[in-house]
Amino acid sequence: MISQSLPKELLDFLRVLEFWDHILIGLAKTMWLYVWALLFGFFLGLLLALLRQYGGRILSRIATGYVEIVRGTPLLVQLLFIYFLPFSINSFLEAQGLPFIPIGRWSFYVTSELFGRTMTMVFLDHITLMGILTLGLNSAAYQAEYFRGAVMSISSGQLEAAQSIGMSRRSGILHIVLPQALRRVIPAWSNEAAYLPKYTVVVFYIGLTELFAQAHYIISQTFLTLSVYIVVSLIFLVIITLISKSLDILYKRTAIPGL
Amino acid sequence: MDKNVLNVVNVWKAYDELEVLKGISFELAKREVKVIFGPSGSGKSTLLRCINMLTPPDKGEIYLSGQNLTAPGVDLNAMRAKIGMVFQHFNLFSHLKAIDNVSVGLRRVKGFKKEEARAKALDALHQVKMTEWAEHYPAQLSGGQQQRVGIARALAMKPDLILFDEPTSALDPELIGEVLQVMLDLAKAGTTMVVVTHEMGFARAVASEMIFIDQGVVVERGTAEHFFVSPESERVKHFLRQINILYGHHEELLKEINED
């Protein structure tokens, strides 16, 4: 048996990899959370940045307040807050004798078989929704800062020129300022986009079975704590590097001379 | 009904505590070229921005072909489409090619279809002699070329008048000539223009009236002849003396251009 001549550490890793189906599902879940949180954060973040820059006094203050609060408090606290909010609301409604929100019993999932292993991927259920919501709301605040910086760096003359040919302020912001800001923000935004997968692990604390949670399952089966953690760490490093490099290439491909 | 393209009536404008414009009035008839000049900080740029209501005046009115722009409820966007503006720092849309810079207003404001807008844009670019640079981005163009595209962008909208805010002040000396040439051609072709500039040679050549503004008030006005032969106010004389030192050499350049 070749396994006898291999070093113990390598054997451990191979044993961990026997659980490849769990790793795969965990990774899929992590990426699923990541992509939706990033998208959510993108649109909300953009909106917040535009409100801060161009909204009136009230809207601008609200947007600023949101960004400062979310950036000044821990992600975990936000997660627990949002996660328990429906329960809290339900307790309250129940006490008043009012009908309450049905939580937790629904699920959209897909089961498939691959190389002899059955895997189930849950696309959306209550905790997944809470996870995506929290991560999205959180990411939005950080993305808003990047967008705001980019928008502010576009000279005011651009909007003036747009208005001078009769474009409305709104049209000028959308068609002249925004395209330039979005191109300018790519380097900084790539930073956020590349590192966001790291933050998805927080949902482990509310019971979502993403990669980190799957890691604990494998640990419970093999007791190879360190090896499992190392495998998970490596996976994160690889993902982050891949995303980072891809965005770099994207940036170079869409470069416009002078922007 | 007022035949004037533009009526600026008693315009006042202050920024915080500082009063920049103190009761400026003038009229502009069709095909007129009005040159506004004066020391820095005298409010000239602010005046232009009041005219197209980018920064509305605190007091006073602006009439465009009889229509009061300062009245409430006016569709300013539609009005601005009838006033062209050329900026000191060009303000070309950096993410668009030259041709798109010129056509974007035609498409988004006037609603022309892509091909039609493009054709009209090419016409405008032709007027400023920039057709071969149509597919270039602003960053690939020299200052003079960028400014010419800026002029084309204003021209394409077929405005009632064009405002020029120190169009050559940010240009390297050797590039000024090409822009002045375009402006001269426009003036001779009958374009209604308000030009804020130090280029006295240009003023001498085509200005129908020159207005000297200092510290927010009109100090003196008259034809080009008037200013260069017998200016009245001491401030004007002082100013002319100063810029002659700086800009005197442009006289030669303009003579050359005019003789072409």
Add this chain to the structure above:
Amino acid sequence: MSNTPNIQTIFFYILTKGLFATLALTALGLLIGFAIGLLLALMRVYGPTEIGWFASGYEKLFRGIPVLVLIFIFSFGIPGLFSYLEPLERPIAGVILALGLRSGAYQSQIFRGAILSVNPGQMEAARAIGMNGFQSFRHIVFPQAIRLAVPSWSNEYAVVIKDSSFAYGVGIIEMTRVAFDIAANFPLLMPLSMAIVAIIYLIFTYPVTKLFGERQTKKLKDFGMGGG
């Protein structure tokens, strides 16, 4: 506690039972991070290229692994680590180590940027009056670099104090854990408890970042230095 906690009770409990741990974890984590970060920055700026690669590799490693994973690795993952401590104390050391190693990676970038931002002429002038490399750095470059690093560093402080909340799940009684435990029997109050602890975190982050933080235009240059 048989009575339902109210706002004041929650506030009081979080502060008295959790604040100390949070601040201690943060302070120690930042301290370790400072030492590591400064060392790595010096290595990258003044050291030979190979050492620079090592430093760069360290940065990539500890920026790419989630803090939570690091916390678990050092609290439970390495048998024999902190074996001289009581089992219950080990997570504390684990968290501090995790926070410190991670912060070191980020502070390394901060200091490197700050040192490089100091006008090279300063170093030349120091040499010209006879100071050697170490002296020039210690008396001339370093003080200026520190001042330049303040905005980014205040941001890093905020990050670490927020990250300390991840210790919630490894048995350390820091603020978030207290906030959770108080309301654990009263789900109705959980969002309230979380909101209160959020306010406390905000009190410790907002004034600092506003006072010492970057001015807007600076943000544009610091791509890659903030957040993450």
